[in-house]
Amino acid sequence: MELEKAYNPKEKEGEIYQMWEKGGYFTPKKTHKKPFDKTQGRPFTIIMPPPNANGALHIGHALFVTLQDIMIRYHRMKGDSALWLPGADHAGFETQVVFDKKLEKEGRKKSEIPKEQLLKEMMDFTLSNKQIMENQLRKLGASCDWTRAKFTLDDDIVKVVYSTFEKLKQDGLIYKGNRLVNWCAKHQTTLSDVEIKYEERTDPLYYIKYGPFKLATVRPETKFGDTAIAVNPKDNRYKNYVGAEVEVETILGKAKIKVIADESVDMEFGTGAVKVTPAHDFADYETWQRHKNEIPGPKIVIDKYGKMNELAGPYAGMKILEAREKIVADMIAKGLLDEKEIDKNYKHNVAVCYKCGTVIEPTLMDNQWFVKMTEKPASGGLSLRDLAVEAVKNQEIKFTPQRFEKIFLQWMENLRDWNISRQIPWGIPIPDEKSKLKTQKSKITTEENEPEQVFDTWFSSGQWPFATLQNTQKGDFEYFYPTSVMETGADILFFWVARMVMLGIYITGKAPFKDVYLHGLVRDKDKQKMSKSKGNVVDPLGTVEQHGADALRMALVFANSPGQDIAFSEDKIIAQKRFANKIWNASRFVLQQANTLQTSDVWKSPDIGCLIESKADEEILKALQETSKEVTKDIETFQFHEAAQKIYHFFWHTFCDVYIEQTKSQIANCKSQNEKGNTANILLYVLRESLKLLHPFMPFITEQIYQMLPNKDAKALIIAPWPE
Numbered sequence: 001m002e003l004e005k006a007y008n009p010k011e012k013e014g015e016i017y018q019m020w021e022k023g024g025y026f027t028p029k030k031t032h033k034k035p036f037d038k039t040q041g042r043p044f045t046i047i048m049p050p051p052n053a054n055g056a057l058h059i060g061h062a063l064f065v066t067l068q069d070i071m072i073r074y075h076r077m078k079g080d081s082a083l084w085l086p087g088a089d090h091a092g093f094e095t096q097v098v099f100d101k102k103l104e105k106e107g108r109k110k111s112e113i114p115k116e117q118l119l120k121e122m123m124d125f126t127l128s129n130k131q132i133m134e135n136q137l138r139k140l141g142a143s144c145d146w147t148r149a150k151f152t153l154d155d156d157i158v159k160v161v162y163s164t165f166e167k168l169k170q171d172g173l174i175y176k177g178n179r180l181v182n183w184c185a186k187h188q189t190t191l192s193d194v195e196i197k198y199e200e201r202t203d204p205l206y207y208i209k210y211g212p213f214k215l216a217t218v219r220p221e222t223k224f225g226d227t228a229i230a231v232n233p234k235d236n237r238y239k240n241y242v243g244a245e246v247e248v249e250t251i252l253g254k255a256k257i258k259v260i261a262d263e264s265v266d267m268e269f270g271t272g273a274v275k276v277t278p279a280h281d282f283a284d285y286e287t288w289q290r291h292k293n294e295i296p297g298p299k300i301v302i303d304k305y306g307k308m309n310e311l312a313g314p315y316a317g318m319k320i321l322e323a324r325e326k327i328v329a330d331m332i333a334k335g336l337l338d339e340k341e342i343d344k345n346y347k348h349n350v351a352v353c354y355k356c357g358t359v360i361e362p363t364l365m366d367n368q369w370f371v372k373m374t375e376k377p378a379s380g381g382l383s384l385r386d387l388a389v390e391a392v393k394n395q396e397i398k399f400t401p402q403r404f405e406k407i408f409l410q411w412m413e414n415l416r417d418w419n420i421s422r423q424i425p426w427g428i429p430i431p432d433e434k435s436k437l438k439t440q441k442s443k444i445t446t447e448e449n450e451p452e453q454v455f456d457t458w459f460s461s462g463q464w465p466f467a468t469l470q471n472t473q474k475g476d477f478e479y480f481y482p483t484s485v486m487e488t489g490a491d492i493l494f495f496w497v498a499r500m501v502m503l504g505i506y507i508t509g510k511a512p513f514k515d516v517y518l519h520g521l522v523r524d525k526d527k528q529k530m531s532k533s534k535g536n537v538v539d540p541l542g543t544v545e546q547h548g549a550d551a552l553r554m555a556l557v558f559a560n561s562p563g564q565d566i567a568f569s570e571d572k573i574i575a576q577k578r579f580a581n582k583i584w585n586a587s588r589f590v591l592q593q594a595n596t597l598q599t600s601d602v603w604k605s606p607d608i609g610c611l612i613e614s615k616a617d618e619e620i621l622k623a624l625q626e627t628s629k630e631v632t633k634d635i636e637t638f639q640f641h642e643a644a645q646k647i648y649h650f651f652w653h654t655f656c657d658v659y660i661e662q663t664k665s666q667i668a669n670c671k672s673q674n675e676k677g678n679t680a681n682i683l684l685y686v687l688r689e690s691l692k693l694l695h696p697f698m699p700f701i702t703e704q705i706y707q708m709l710p711n712k713d714a715k716a717l718i719i720a721p722w723p724e
């Protein structure tokens with residue numbers, strides 16, 4: 001019954017985790033009966049956002065592990081059937097990028113590796129990373145149910161993904177189209193609207209002579225793809241031209257081009273007349289859609305490698321920027337562009353790939369799969385968008401912090417159809433009757449196959465809550481779905497949360513979770529983004545090794561209010577390590593006092609009040625009860641930082657600094673052995689209950705000490721009853 005002199009987290013944490021895992025404590029028992037009674041335990045479910053199985057866990061992962069584990073441990077102690085379902089994501093495009101870099105480092109070319117071998121290598125790479133990642137989750141103390149772990153490429157998950165795709169198809173919500181898509185020429189794949197970001201850039205704005213017009217453009221190289229000139233119908237300057245075909249001089253000779261009137265043209269921009277290039281601009285593409293009968297369709301002039309094609313005449317084969325420079329020079333020489341009129345400080349927003357920063361080329365591509373977001377399904381009911389909007393408006397789903405509700409609804413307003421096909425090898429292949437047929441044929445013929453496409457990884461992870469629970473244990477879906485809380489990063493609200501809400505309701509008829517809790521980014525102490533190049537990265541596993549998982553967890557949650565970015569540094573972990581030492585030393589003192597008691601004298605009855613000998617005793621018990629109430633309320637309302645600060649303050653200042661100090665003289669002045677025993681019992685009681693309150697935040701040290709207590713009220717702290 002004595003603790004070692006110094007607290008040494010490294011030595012014990014692994015052992016304690018094994019004790020929990022082997023004890024089966026992470027696996028909930030489905031003991032509560034439906035309909036679930038409010039006063040009794042009930043299911044509490046969190047589906048873990050499956051980390052990408054392509055590298056080590058970073059500090060952001062450590063944050064989500066801490067927050068979710070706090071909720072799970074709290075609910076488990078409260079007597080709920082607490083399920084935290086872990087998983088791993090094959091992470092399509094993300095993993096492809098990581099793997100491509102690895103190949104590059106090894107001096108190998110992806111194009112030279114046979115596809116089958118490439119996929120095998122990628123699977124080995126992903127599975128070995130998955131194993132590393134799972135062990136790292138253990139090191140962080142994640143009390144998730146490993147017996148239910150799922151991987152996004154598990155056969156049963158893929159089956160669910162295909163069946164959802166089929167249902168969407170049946171409902172007329174999937175179409176395959178030749179449509180304008182976001183194209184990253186570096187990564188050679190399309191990207192969805194949420195995978196691009198906008199950067200403000202300064203580029204020259206050119207005024208090109210176009211017959212009687214002068215058109216402002218930042219992209220003169222796309223002019224070979226022009227199919228019309230557009231003006232605003234209210235613009236009196238150009239009234240007489242609308243509907244006419246004008247002859248214009250171009251660098252490739254004379255050409256005829258139609259003038260159309262469209263309300264989208266901004267009369268204030270440039271000269272109020274713009275060129276329409278439907279194959280390379282989203283707005284122009286839409287303009288063409290509105291004037292399909294008047295003007296020719298899109299003319300592609302840039303290929304998928306970002307080079308000019310044969311329609312660009314002498315500029316064919318040049319890269320975009322190179323061609324732009326050349327074309328401008330030639331136009332100046334030919335008098336089609338006045339050098340003095342170039343506006344060199346034109347600021348505009350440019351779409352770039354969120355991964356590599358390459359400027360996104362809007363490109364017309366064949367065989368792209370889209371999900372209709374705003375159309376009603378053939379079988380009846382609301383569109384995918386409206387299903388989600390309604391669930392949020394009806395408060396079936398609530399956001400913490402609340403401001404994200406508005407952000408969510410605003411984004412939903414402007415939703416475009418979702419491009420779910422990617423041109424990378426890594427992912428779930430899109431089932432396509434035509435390509436299936438061809439694959440069979442290819443055994444006898446060598447006819448060129450249309451490149452196989454895979455699903456956007458968010459199409460599968462967007463089905464994660466129901467796809468997992470439908471395929472773990474029998475009855476899980478009925479018991480644990482809808483889940484309780486979706487805790488994730490605010491940065492993937494649209495990528496992931498929105499898609500889960502839409503697909504979850506569409507497939508199951510129920511919103512996949514009741515609460516969405518969003519956390520911010522973990523930044524460095526100056527609130528700069530952590531990055532390897534800046535050298536300001538805090539490696540979570542390295543700090544666990546050095547200071548213990550408890551110190552890291554407490555530091556992450558301590559100053560972290562919902563939705564806000566966190567300023568973080570190692571100092572904060574060291575400060576919490578000091579707190580862990582304080583807990584250790586205080587516990588040693590209490591256990592030393594307890595050593596004076598006979599085992600039979602250890603107080604186990606709930607009515608601790610009859611042991612009170614002094615005002616100090618009375619006050620500490622009152623403060624403990626007060627703190628328990630507050631901490632409970634804070635956890636229930638997702639104010640984890642408040643809960644952490646209160647229990648920290650209680651333990652350090654109220655219990656250690658005040659009460660323990662007072663008991664030293666109280667014990668010294670005791671008149672009887674009985675009085676002494678009463679004080680030792682109050683010390684033991686307050687320690688035990690404090691350990692319970694601390695456990696969700698600092699699970700390892702609290703369990704280690706609990707195991708030494710003579711007044712244990714459960715086999716392990718992880719399942720001990722939460723203080724009421």
Ligand SMILES: [Zn+2]
Pocket residue numbers: 184185186187353354355356357358
């Ligand atoms: Zn890219």
